[in-house]
Amino acid sequence: MQNQYEDTEWNDALRRHNIIPQLEKEVTEEDIVDLVEQTVESKSQGKSLGDMTYDELNEREDDIDEEDERMFEQYRRQRMAEMRAAQMKARFGDVGEISKADYVSEVNNAGEGIWVVLHIYKDGIPICKLVNNHITNLARKFPQTKFLKSVSSVCIPNYPDKNLPTIFVYLEGDLKKQWIGPIALGGMNLKQDELEWMLAQVGAVESDIEKPERPEVKDVMNMAIRQSRIDNEDDDDSD
Template structure:
C-alpha cells in the first residue's frame, strides 16, 4: 500500500486534485513554527515598548527580518509622534499685533484652523469671550486661538463691532461673528460659543445639539404656560 504522506510526484498530483488530504506536518515542524512565532512576538513586544531612542540603541541586536519589522514600526511611531505634535501644538490664546497677522493667520499652515478675537479692554463681553476662548483653547489644542486689540490690529476698527471673531482655515476666512447681538450678550455660555465655532468647522465638538436651542425651547415652554386662557374667559362671558 502506498504511503499518502510520501514525497512523490504522484502523491503531489493527487493532493492538488483533492484526492489525498494535505500532507501532515510533522510534530517537530509544528513545534519549530510555534517556537519561531513565539520569538517573533517576543521581538515585537520588546520594541513596541521602546522609545525611538531605545530602538536606535538596540538596532544591532536584531536580524534582517527583525530590522525590517523594526523600521516599519519606527516609521509608524514617528508618524504618530508627528501627528500628536501637530495636534497639541497650541493649547492657549496667543496675543498678536498687526505685524504678526500675516505670519500667524495667513501663513498658519496646511490643515490649521485659526480663531481670531478682536477685542478691547473695558468691554465686559470681550472679557467674557476671552475667558471662554482660553477654555476652548485647552479643550481643542489642534486649533490656533488668537486675540488682538481691535484698533492695533485693524486701524479705526469701530467699537460697535466688538467683540468680533474671525475664523480662518489655511489662511482663508471661513466665518465671522461681529457685534454683541451675534453672541447673545453677557448670557453667552462657553458651550454655546463652542457650538458656533463647530458650525464653522474650527473645532470638532462632541455636543449633539445647539445648547442655545435648549434654552430657547425652555423659554417658549415657559411663555406658553404663562399665557392667559382667553378662550375659556370668552366662553364664560358668552354663557352669561
C-alpha cells in the same frame, strides 16, 4: 495601529518576543478580563511597543533578531512619523496676542491645514472678557487650532465698539466664518460649550459636542405691552 489579533507576519514576530499576547482562536469575556489585568500590571513594569518613544524603540531593537529587523525598522519609522505628526498638530495650546503688523504672518500664513480663530476685543467690555476666558480654555482643549486675540484699535483702526466682540475664523488665509457683535455671539449668556459647538460647526475644532440648549429668551417688551393692555381693560371694567 495594527490590530494585535490579526494573523499577520508582523504580529507573529511581535508574539515571539512577547510584545503582544499570543493569538487565541476565540476571545471570551474571561480572556478580555485577563488581558485588562495584564495590561494594568504591565504599566508598572514597562511600556507596550505602541507607547514607546523613539529612543525606547531604539533600545528595544537589541531584542529583535535578524529575521524581524526589517519589519521592526519599518514600524519604528512609522512610529517616528506618527509622533512628529502629532507634535506638529498640537503645537499651539494658548492664545497669542497680535497686532496689525502680525496679521499676515500669524493669520494669512499660519500654515497648511491650520485653522485660526481670531478674537477682536477691547478692554473694559464685559462680553469681550467673557469670550477671552472661553477661548483661553478652548485653546488648551484644542491645541491643533491656532487661537489669537487682538485689541480692536491695534488691529483695525476705527473699528466700532458696537461690533465687539468679533470672532473671525480662517483656514489657510481664507475667511470661513465671522461673528460680529454681542448679539451674534449670544450676549453675556454665551457659554463655553456653545462657542465650542459654533466653532465645531465651521470645522475649526474637532469636537463631538451636541448643540447646547439655550434657555428661551423672553420678549420683555411685548410682555410689558400685553400686561399694560390687561391693566387698562381691568380699569375700564371697574369704571
